Each structure stands twice: as C-alpha cells, then as structure tokens.
Amino acid sequence: MKKIIHLSDLHIGHEVCGSRFRAIIDAIIKTKQPAKNYIILITGDIVDNANHYKQTDEAVGNIDLLREHGYRILVVPGNHDYGNGALGNKKFVGLFKEKYYGSRDISYPKLDIIGKTAFIGLDSTAEELHWHDRFFSEGELGKEQLKRLGEILKDKRIADRKKVIYLHHHPFDFKAGMQLNDNKKLRKIISNKVDALLFGHYHRDSESAGKEYNGTWGIPRCYNGGSSTHKNGDIGFQRVIDLSRSDAGNDYDAEFINNSATVHFALC
Ligand SMILES: [Fe+2]
Numbered sequence: 001m002k003k004i005i006h007l008s009d010l011h012i013g014h015e016v017c018g019s020r021f022r023a024i025i026d027a028i029i030k031t032k033q034p035a036k037n038y039i040i041l042i043t044g045d046i047v048d049n050a051n052h053y054k055q056t057d058e059a060v061g062n063i064d065l066l067r068e069h070g071y072r073i074l075v076v077p078g079n080h081d082y083g084n085g086a087l088g089n090k091k092f093v094g095l096f097k098e099k100y101y102g103s104r105d106i107s108y109p110k111l112d113i114i115g116k117t118a119f120i121g122l123d124s125t126a127e128e129l130h131w132h133d134r135f136f137s138e139g140e141l142g143k144e145q146l147k148r149l150g151e152i153l154k155d156k157r158i159a160d161r162k163k164v165i166y167l168h169h170h171p172f173d174f175k176a177g178m179q180l181n182d183n184k185k186l187r188k189i190i191s192n193k194v195d196a197l198l199f200g201h202y203h204r205d206s207e208s209a210g211k212e213y214n215g216t217w218g219i220p221r222c223y224n225g226g227s228s229t230h231k232n233g234d235i236g237f238q239r240v241i242d243l244s245r246s247d248a249g250n251d252y253d254a255e256f257i258n259n260s261a262t263v264h265f266a267l268c
Pocket residue numbers: 009011045078080201202203227
C-alpha cells in the first residue's frame with residue numbers, strides 16, 4: 001500500500017514559504033524511495049493570495065515538477081486559494097480546478113480510487129464566498145456536497161478499501177469562529193466509517209506531534225497538517241502516513257524542513 005505524505009498550508013508567495021516548499025520537494029525527490037510508493041496530499045492554502053496569479057503559477061509549476069518525477073498529487077482548495085484568505089471570489093473555484101486538475105469538469109467530493117485506498121477530497125471554501133464570510137473563516141461544505149459524500153461512502157467500489165477524507169478547514173469544535181460550520185452534519189456522515197481525516201487551516205494546533213485528535217468521531221487517524229512551510233514560524237508537519245499499519249503510532253513527521261528550515265531526508 002502506498003504511503004501518504006500529508007502537506008498543508010504551504011502559503012506560496014508569503015515571504016520564504018515558496019522556497020521552503022521547494023526544499024520539501026527537493027528532499028522528497030532526493031530520497032531513494034520510488035515515487036510510486038507515495039501519494040502527496042495537500043489540504044489547501046497552497047498559495048497565500050490567489051489574486052496574485054504568479055503565486056498560483058509557481059505552485060502549479062512545483063507540483064508539476066513532482067508529477068514529472070512520478071508522484072501522484074492530490075489537492076483541495078483552502079480559503080487563500082480563492083482570494084486573500086479573508087475575502088474570496090467565485091471566479092477562483094473554476095480557476096483552481098483548471099490549474100490544479102487540468103479540467104473545470106470536476107466536482108466535490110472528488111473521489112480518487114488509488115490501489116486499495118479511496119481518497120475523497122472536499123471543498124470547504126466554495127460555500128464561504130459571501131460578503132459576510134469575511135469576518136471569520138470557518139469553512140462550510142454545504143448540503144449538496146454532504147449529500148453526495150454520504151452517497152459516495154455507500155458506493156460498493158470503495159466498500160473494501162481504506163477511506164481517506166481530506167479538506168482544508170478544521171472539522172472539530174475547538175474554537176468559536178474557527179470550526180467548520182457544518183461539522184456536526186459531517187460527523188453524522190463519516191463517524192466510524194473512514195480511516196483517516198486530513199485537514200489544515202489552523203497553524204497553531206498540534207502541540208503534541210499532531211496526534212491528539214486520533215480516534216475522534218471513531219476515526220483512527222485525524223491529522224491537522226498545520227503549515228508545512230511554517231508560515232510566520234507556525235507549527236506544521238510533513239507527515240508520512242502508513243494506512244497498512246493499524247497503529248497510527250507508526251506515522252511520523254518526515255521533517256524535510258523544520259521551523260528553522262533545515263533540510264532533512266527522512267522517508268522510510
Ligand atoms: Fe493557512
């Protein structure tokens with residue numbers, strides 16, 4: 001089974017975040033492990049401000065570089081991928097699909113069945129583009145997306161597969177104004193039904209190696225990636241997840257870069 005490298009909140013375009021992402025890429029490429037052994041999954045805020053098209057071009061260029069080296073990349077948008085983080089614009093919904101997936105004809109939940117794992121990507125930002133949403137950035141999935149998610153989880157094609165759900169916003173109730181708006185509805189649909197729930201958005205979470213949420217909603221692995229490029233020195237991980245092992249204790253932070261941007265080589 002392929003391992004997952006979970007990255008989040010790269011914020012390319014903000015200070016040195018772009019060069020830190022390049023350091024992560026270089027470290028991944030330089031390891032001797034075959035690319036086909038890994039899925040690289042990025043849970044949003046890939047760029048810092050989508051209004052600056054250069055940032056998206058840089059992000060896509062670097063992701064394409066990983067693809068050229070044989071890595072499979074899965075991404076979902078965060079609030080910064082649809083605007084400046086506080087104020088979004090609907091035009092970026094289609095643009096994100098075109099740039100990162102190569103087609104606007106994509107809908108969420110985005111299901112990718114890769115080997116023995118079903119990856120289900122959610123867009124927690126598209127329902128957050130109203131004028132009043134600028135005051136908070138909690139994220140919302142919306143009725144339609146949640147309905148389709150319920151249907152996908154009943155799909156016979158994924159019945160015997162591991163299931164990974166990934167989205168940008170924090171799904172748990174930990175701080176008023178920051179939690180996913182419809183997290184209770186999400187809980188009803190996915191509790192005890194999936195193997196991993198991966199997200200980002202909140203950079204200051206995960207003081208205890210990011211494993212404090214494991215087991216929440218009956219889901220063995222619940223990981224906040226934080227800011228993998230350590231925007232403003234924030235907490236974040238470049239976590240390697242091995243779903244073939246039942247013990248989440250085997251998952252680890254690869255530390256391709258750390259808070260001082262030191263490069264390590266830690267794929268095993
Ligand atoms: Fe972020």
